[in-house]
Structure formats: structure tokens, C-alpha cells
Amino acid sequence: MTDTRYLVHGVFWDGPAPASAPAPASAPLQGESDAGRAVLRLQQVSGDDGGRTAPGAFTELALDAGTRLGFRVAADGKSCLGHSKVHGPADRDHVSCPARAPAARGSQCERCFVLDDSRLIHDFHRGGRVPPGLRAYLMQPHWLYIATFAGGASKVGTASHLRKWHRLAEQGAVVARYVARADDGRVVRILEDMVTRDAGLPQQVRSAAKAAALAGPAPAAGLDALNRRLAGEVRELLSRVPAGGFGIVDEPWLRPGLAEAACLVDGARARAGRHPYPHALDAGEHGFEVTSLSGSCALAGLAGTDLDFIVNLGLLKAKTIVLGDYGSDVPAVQESLF
Ligand SMILES: [Zn+2]
Numbered sequence: 108m109t110d111t112r113y114l115v116h117g118v119f120w121d122g123p124a125p126a127s128a129p130a131p132a133s134a135p136l137q138g139e140s141d142a143g144r145a146v147l148r149l150q151q152v153s154g155d156d157g158g159r160t161a162p163g164a165f166t167e168l169a170l171d172a173g174t175r176l177g178f179r180v181a182a183d184g185k186s187c188l189g190h191s192k193v194h195g196p197a198d199r200d201h202v203s204c205p206a207r208a209p210a211a212r213g214s215q216c217e218r219c220f221v222l223d224d225s226r227l228i229h230d231f232h233r234g235g236r237v238p239p240g241l242r243a244y245l246m247q248p249h250w251l252y253i254a255t256f257a258g259g260a261s262k263v264g265t266a267s268h269l270r271k272w273h274r275l276a277e278q279g280a281v282v283a284r285y286v287a288r289a290d291d292g293r294v295v296r297i298l299e300d301m302v303t304r305d306a307g308l309p310q311q312v313r314s315a316a317k318a319a320a321l322a323g324p325a326p327a328a329g330l331d332a333l334n335r336r337l338a339g340e341v342r343e344l345l346s347r348v349p350a351g352g353f354g355i356v357d358e359p360w361l362r363p364g365l366a367e368a369a370c371l372v373d374g375a376r377a378r379a380g381r382h383p384y385p386h387a388l389d390a391g392e393h394g395f396e397v398t399s400l401s402g403s404c405a406l407a408g409l410a411g412t413d414l415d416f417i418v419n420l421g422l423l424k425a426k427t428i429v430l431g432d433y434g435s436d437v438p439a440v441q442e443s444l445f
Contacts, residue, residue: 143363258320279402
């Protein structure tokens, strides 16, 4: 019998958004415990036969506070995660890579990269042609937001209406504010490009930078003040845009409870005892307890030490792992502190 191998698709924040206000007493209590939850999504790789087996089923590991995650990396390099077909605002299919090919472009092979609908999203507002399902997705209302990450790096971004909250959770924002609601995905991307051009805000903050910042973050109060100021400047900029198709809003994003400990670092222990995870995730055995999660970055504890580590679980994407009672070596950083 061989160990079950899984292809890692990544960390997903797909549960219901946490309620921003107490529900009316008459409303049924629904999904409260699921609100703001995250999972590590895995696809079973059935056997080791050189990739000829039909792609397997999906399984999800909940990444709650207290989850113990143990695994070993079971293959070199990355394998293609397939592609998606978008049928509408809340309807998309995942198509597995038939060849289970090595990933050549990020986490996809050349073929799946070309077939992926989401590749077309970024050219839609410049007049690019899109299939009807993707068009229906893009024509739903979208939100423009300003997000600030640990360390103060900030960006402008967009979220579809149905992913309004989730988009920021998966990005690992520490503080964020919505600044406009646009009629569709074309208008919101025109506004996004304008904010980048005129306010100098980038559209991307690299995940390695987010992970590094979480390992030595700035106090949350300063980040909130920074985000408030940037959002105010962007609203001012938007107020001078003569075109229609959007409305300016001033609405905070609610950070998930699961991310609190990773983002909140006011305290001596958090500052002194937090380190980047010292082992590369492309080989070897790993095991730790997840105590908090911001985007794809876990605040994790290792058995045998009181130190906290920031593990960028996003680095597992497209890697093949075997789950089990594995543990990470306690790094030498401990001895250097005592
Ligand atoms: Zn592929």
C-alpha cells in the first residue's frame, strides 16, 4: 500500500463572510461557526503511475486555530493545477490537467494557462473579447478597495460582488476599506488603473513580502491610520471623475477572527518570539500547529519551542504532498536567544 498523495491547490477562504453587525433577533442563526473560515484544498493523486491515472477528487483540510498540519513533500517541482471555465457570477467549473503536466507558468502548464478563462479578465476593460459565461461574471457589480498589509505595503484592488469580503481575506490584508462600488467589472478596472496612475498605488503586493512583513510587523494602529489616509485620498480622486457607472463608498472590511493573532503584534512576546519559518517547503518533512492565519500565511507553533513562526502556505501551491504525523526540525534560532 502506498501513501495517498495530494496535489495542493492552495489556501481558500470560501466560507460565509463574518457578519459585520449583529443579526436581527428574528433572523435564523446560520453558518455562524463557519464564518471567516479557511481551508487547504487538496486534490487526491491516485497512485504513482507517471500521471496516467484519471485526476482524483478534492478534499479540504480546515485551517482553524489549533489545527495540526503535518506533511512531507512527495515530488520535486510543481504540477499543473488545471484551469477554470467561468459560466456566470457564481458558477465555474474546474478542469483538471489531463496530462498532470509539470507547471511551466506559475501553477499551470502551457496548455491549461491558455485555456483558463481568468487569463482574459485583465484585458476585458481594454476591449478584449470574452466568452459569454465570463462576460456574465464580469458584468456583476464590483468593489474597489484599498488594502494595507503587515509592514505598511498598500495596494488598490477589485473584488466581484459575490467575493467582496473573501477577496481581501485570501489576500491577507491587515486593514482594508472599500472606496467605490462599480456597476461592472469593466468600470472597476478602469478606476483601478486610474488610481495606480494618479495615486501611485500598486495593484499587487508580492506574497513573499507579505510573509516577511508578518514575521516582523508594524503595530496595527499605525496601519489603520495609513489605510484611512490612503482611502481618503483615493475617494477624493474619484470624486473628480466625471464619468458615471460607479458610486463612492466609505466602508471598512472586517478582518477575520482567525487572522487576528497573526496581524496583531502589540506585545513584547509577539515581537521577540516571531520568526520566518526556517525550512524550504519544496522538500522534506514538516509539521506545526496553526494558531492564526492571514491570507495564506500561518502563524504556527513548533513542538518543543515557544517561538512562533510565519509559514507561507502559499508556497505549497502546485506541490505534491503526503499527509501524516510529520514534524519540523526545531531551528537553531532557539539556542541563539538563550
Ligand atoms: Zn495543465
